[in-house]
Amino acid sequence: MQDTHLIPLPSLCTHYEIEMSFFDGLNDHGLIEIVSVEKTYCIHQDKIADLEKMIRLHQDLHLNVEGIDAVFNLLDKIDNLQTELMIAHNKLKRFEDF
Incomplete structure:
Protein backbone atom coordinates (compact mmCIF):
# COMPACT_ATOMS: atom_id res chain seq x y z
CA MET A 1 0.00 0.00 0.00
CA GLN A 2 1.23 3.44 -0.82
CA ASP A 3 0.96 6.19 1.77
CA THR A 4 -0.82 8.39 -0.77
CA HIS A 5 -3.78 6.01 -0.70
CA LEU A 6 -4.15 6.19 3.07
CA ILE A 7 -6.46 8.59 4.87
CA PRO A 8 -5.59 9.58 8.45
CA LEU A 9 -8.28 8.68 10.97
CA PRO A 10 -7.98 11.97 12.91
CA SER A 11 -9.09 13.86 9.80
CA LEU A 12 -12.01 11.42 9.37
CA CYS A 13 -12.98 11.98 13.02
CA THR A 14 -13.12 15.70 12.37
CA HIS A 15 -14.90 15.40 9.03
CA TYR A 16 -17.60 12.98 10.20
CA GLU A 17 -17.73 14.33 13.77
CA ILE A 18 -17.16 10.91 15.27
CA GLU A 19 -14.96 9.59 18.08
CA MET A 20 -11.80 7.58 17.47
CA SER A 21 -13.26 4.84 19.69
CA PHE A 22 -15.83 4.15 16.94
CA PHE A 23 -13.03 3.31 14.51
CA ASP A 24 -11.30 1.22 17.17
CA GLY A 25 -14.52 -0.78 17.63
CA LEU A 26 -14.86 -1.33 13.88
CA ASN A 27 -11.26 -2.49 13.76
CA ASP A 28 -11.76 -4.82 16.73
CA HIS A 29 -14.71 -6.47 14.96
CA GLY A 30 -12.74 -6.83 11.72
CA LEU A 31 -14.96 -4.42 9.78
CA ILE A 32 -12.08 -2.11 8.86
CA GLU A 33 -8.31 -2.43 8.81
CA ILE A 34 -6.40 0.34 10.52
CA ALA A 70 -24.68 -7.91 11.85
CA VAL A 71 -25.96 -5.65 9.04
CA PHE A 72 -22.78 -6.08 6.99
CA ASN A 73 -22.88 -9.87 7.48
CA LEU A 74 -26.50 -9.93 6.28
CA LEU A 75 -25.68 -7.70 3.29
CA ASP A 76 -22.81 -10.04 2.40
CA LYS A 77 -25.16 -13.04 2.57
CA ILE A 78 -27.69 -11.24 0.37
CA ASP A 79 -24.98 -10.52 -2.22
CA ASN A 80 -23.92 -14.18 -2.19
CA LEU A 81 -27.51 -15.37 -2.56
CA GLN A 82 -28.12 -12.96 -5.44
CA THR A 83 -25.01 -14.28 -7.18
CA GLU A 84 -26.14 -17.88 -6.68
CA LEU A 85 -29.62 -16.99 -7.94
CA MET A 86 -28.18 -15.35 -11.06
CA ILE A 87 -26.04 -18.43 -11.77
CA ALA A 88 -29.04 -20.74 -11.31
CA HIS A 89 -31.16 -18.47 -13.50
CA ASN A 90 -28.54 -18.54 -16.26
CA LYS A 91 -28.31 -22.34 -16.10
CA LEU A 92 -32.09 -22.66 -16.26
CA LYS A 93 -32.24 -20.29 -19.20
CA ARG A 94 -29.70 -22.43 -21.04
CA PHE A 95 -31.93 -25.49 -20.64
CA GLU A 96 -35.07 -23.61 -21.69
CA ASP A 97 -33.44 -22.68 -25.00
CA PHE A 98 -33.26 -26.34 -26.08
Whole structure:
Protein backbone atom coordinates (compact mmCIF):
# COMPACT_ATOMS: atom_id res chain seq x y z
CA MET A 1 0.00 0.00 0.00
CA GLN A 2 1.23 3.44 -0.82
CA ASP A 3 0.96 6.19 1.77
CA THR A 4 -0.82 8.39 -0.77
CA HIS A 5 -3.78 6.01 -0.70
CA LEU A 6 -4.15 6.19 3.07
CA ILE A 7 -6.46 8.59 4.87
CA PRO A 8 -5.59 9.58 8.45
CA LEU A 9 -8.28 8.68 10.97
CA PRO A 10 -7.98 11.97 12.91
CA SER A 11 -9.09 13.86 9.80
CA LEU A 12 -12.01 11.42 9.37
CA CYS A 13 -12.98 11.98 13.02
CA THR A 14 -13.12 15.70 12.37
CA HIS A 15 -14.90 15.40 9.03
CA TYR A 16 -17.60 12.98 10.20
CA GLU A 17 -17.73 14.33 13.77
CA ILE A 18 -17.16 10.91 15.27
CA GLU A 19 -14.96 9.59 18.08
CA MET A 20 -11.80 7.58 17.47
CA SER A 21 -13.26 4.84 19.69
CA PHE A 22 -15.83 4.15 16.94
CA PHE A 23 -13.03 3.31 14.51
CA ASP A 24 -11.30 1.22 17.17
CA GLY A 25 -14.52 -0.78 17.63
CA LEU A 26 -14.86 -1.33 13.88
CA ASN A 27 -11.26 -2.49 13.76
CA ASP A 28 -11.76 -4.82 16.73
CA HIS A 29 -14.71 -6.47 14.96
CA GLY A 30 -12.74 -6.83 11.72
CA LEU A 31 -14.96 -4.42 9.78
CA ILE A 32 -12.08 -2.11 8.86
CA GLU A 33 -8.31 -2.43 8.81
CA ILE A 34 -6.40 0.34 10.52
CA VAL A 35 -2.82 0.90 9.35
CA SER A 36 -0.26 2.80 11.41
CA VAL A 37 2.00 5.16 9.46
CA GLU A 38 4.47 7.30 11.42
CA LYS A 39 2.36 7.10 14.60
CA THR A 40 -0.80 8.11 12.71
CA TYR A 41 -3.63 5.65 12.26
CA CYS A 42 -4.98 5.50 8.72
CA ILE A 43 -7.45 3.61 6.56
CA HIS A 44 -7.05 2.78 2.87
CA GLN A 45 -9.07 5.02 0.57
CA ASP A 46 -10.68 2.00 -1.14
CA LYS A 47 -12.54 1.25 2.10
CA ILE A 48 -14.09 4.72 2.46
CA ALA A 49 -17.39 3.74 0.79
CA ASP A 50 -17.95 0.92 3.30
CA LEU A 51 -16.80 3.15 6.14
CA GLU A 52 -19.31 5.83 5.14
CA LYS A 53 -22.08 3.21 5.17
CA MET A 54 -21.00 2.17 8.65
CA ILE A 55 -20.96 5.76 9.85
CA ARG A 56 -24.45 6.38 8.43
CA LEU A 57 -25.76 3.24 10.14
CA HIS A 58 -24.24 4.45 13.39
CA GLN A 59 -25.40 8.06 13.15
CA ASP A 60 -28.77 7.71 11.41
CA LEU A 61 -30.00 4.43 12.89
CA HIS A 62 -28.02 4.64 16.15
CA LEU A 63 -26.55 1.18 15.63
CA ASN A 64 -23.60 0.11 17.74
CA VAL A 65 -20.60 -1.71 16.28
CA GLU A 66 -22.19 -5.12 16.89
CA GLY A 67 -25.31 -4.03 15.00
CA ILE A 68 -23.22 -2.72 12.12
CA ASP A 69 -21.35 -6.03 12.03
CA ALA A 70 -24.68 -7.91 11.85
CA VAL A 71 -25.96 -5.65 9.04
CA PHE A 72 -22.78 -6.08 6.99
CA ASN A 73 -22.88 -9.87 7.48
CA LEU A 74 -26.50 -9.93 6.28
CA LEU A 75 -25.68 -7.70 3.29
CA ASP A 76 -22.81 -10.04 2.40
CA LYS A 77 -25.16 -13.04 2.57
CA ILE A 78 -27.69 -11.24 0.37
CA ASP A 79 -24.98 -10.52 -2.22
CA ASN A 80 -23.92 -14.18 -2.19
CA LEU A 81 -27.51 -15.37 -2.56
CA GLN A 82 -28.12 -12.96 -5.44
CA THR A 83 -25.01 -14.28 -7.18
CA GLU A 84 -26.14 -17.88 -6.68
CA LEU A 85 -29.62 -16.99 -7.94
CA MET A 86 -28.18 -15.35 -11.06
CA ILE A 87 -26.04 -18.43 -11.77
CA ALA A 88 -29.04 -20.74 -11.31
CA HIS A 89 -31.16 -18.47 -13.50
CA ASN A 90 -28.54 -18.54 -16.26
CA LYS A 91 -28.31 -22.34 -16.10
CA LEU A 92 -32.09 -22.66 -16.26
CA LYS A 93 -32.24 -20.29 -19.20
CA ARG A 94 -29.70 -22.43 -21.04
CA PHE A 95 -31.93 -25.49 -20.64
CA GLU A 96 -35.07 -23.61 -21.69
CA ASP A 97 -33.44 -22.68 -25.00
CA PHE A 98 -33.26 -26.34 -26.08
